Amino acid sequence: SEVVLSVRDLQTWFDTPAGTVRAVDGVSFDIRARRTLGIVGESGSGKSVTSLSIMRLLDPPGRVAGGEILFRGRNLAALPEAEMCRLRGQALCLVFQDPMTALNPVYRVGRQVAEAIRAHNDISYRAARDRVIELFGMVGIPDAERRFDEFPHNLSGGMRQRVTIAMAMANKPDLLILDEPTTALDVTIQAQILDLVKGLTDTTVLLITHDIGVVREMCDEVIVMYGGRVMEHGPVAAVTGAPRHPYTAGLLASIPSVAVRGQRLNAIGGAVPSPLAMPPGCPFAPRCAHAMPACDVQPALVEATPGHRVACWLEQGAEA
Numbered sequence: 593s594e595v596v597l598s599v600r601d602l603q604t605w606f607d608t609p610a611g612t613v614r615a616v617d618g619v620s621f622d623i624r625a626r627r628t629l630g631i632v633g634e635s636g637s638g639k640s641v642t643s644l645s646i647m648r649l650l651d652p653p654g655r656v657a658g659g660e661i662l663f664r665g666r667n668l669a670a671l672p673e674a675e676m677c678r679l680r681g682q683a684l685c686l687v688f689q690d691p692m693t694a695l696n697p698v699y700r701v702g703r704q705v706a707e708a709i710r711a712h713n714d715i716s717y718r719a720a721r722d723r724v725i726e727l728f729g730m731v732g733i734p735d736a737e738r739r740f741d742e743f744p745h746n747l748s749g750g751m752r753q754r755v756t757i758a759m760a761m762a763n764k765p766d767l768l769i770l771d772e773p774t775t776a777l778d779v780t781i782q783a784q785i786l787d788l789v790k791g792l793t794d795t796t797v798l799l800i801t802h803d804i805g806v807v808r809e810m811c812d813e814v815i816v817m818y819g820g821r822v823m824e825h826g827p828v829a830a831v832t833g834a835p836r837h838p839y840t841a842g843l844l845a846s847i848p849s850v851a852v853r854g855q856r857l858n859a860i861g862g863a864v865p866s867p868l869a870m871p872p873g874c875p876f877a878p879r880c881a882h883a884m885p886a887c888d889v890q891p892a893l894v895e896a897t898p899g900h901r902v903a904c905w906l907e908q909g910a911e912a
């Protein structure tokens with residue numbers, strides 16, 4: 593299928609009094625139509641900053657300092673704000689972890705979704721309302737006619753997230769970005785929301801998550817990020833079935849098994865380095881059991897097998 597979004601060597605920097613933080617440092621990927629790409633990493637890996645860069649929703653001092661974000665061939669990084677505004681909420685939609693960021697607490701939920709439709713389409717309120725009822729049904733909101741008139745605080749967290757997904761889907765976006773869409777929800781509701789997203793098979797999705805178990809279940813392709821850089825990138829079956837980067841292996845080892853849900857097994861030791869004190873070489877080196885002198889220099893992202901790229905000196909024949 594055709595490429596919907598092509599990110600080329602993205603650089604997103606934050607200029608702070610203590611120095612420049614390269615929150616995203618040379619990230620590249622393509623998303624093809626109707627595919628789901630996952631970006632996984634711990635907090636501080638740069639995954640959310642990547643999605644905010646695409647949407648152009650970075651708060652200052654964050655800025656795209658380099659690279660291209662080609663959306664259907666147009667560079668979003670260079671688009672006038674008015675055009676970007678037209679794309680947001682229509683062709684490009686972002687769903688956050690907390691549905692309340694997207695919902696206005698003082699308006700009835702159905703009306704909010706109807707207005708989101710009317711903002712981009714010349715249709716009557718009545719027609720928009722019918723479309724909302726249909727969308728609510730599609731995202732599994734029971735009793736949609738009645739829910740239409742509820743205020744956000746009268747809905748459960750799971751129902752609120754369904755409303756924000758309905759709002760995001762209202763204008764049939766070319767790209768739906770979901771940033772930790774289920775992190776704030778309890779486990780049963782998480783599974784329901786993920787099933788809902790999985791059912792959107794005609795939609796092109798970028799899914800941001802800290803949970804590689806979610807990626808394994810939901811995505812076709814995955815990027816593993818750490819310290820603003822891509823550590824491993826490839827088809828989900830390859831990356832999660834036979835990880836080649838020590839960080840990916842660590843993330844997989846920390847997936848809680850069903851028996852001990854909620855408990856983290858073999859969590860990776862150590863912490864994500866401060867963004868102002870990134871190691872000069874491989875960012876994962878301070879936590880890596882395989883670190884060796886070669887790792888003081890940044891390893892390039894190289895193809896290990898066709899379509900599967902890894903940034904690790906172990907792949908490139910370096911020896912301790």
Ligand code: SF4
Nearest residue numbers: 874877880887904905
């Ligand atoms: Fe570990 Fe070195 Fe590979 Fe980084 S490059 S993941 S430190 S072995």
Ligand code: MG
Nearest residue numbers: 639640771772
């Ligand atoms: Mg985040």
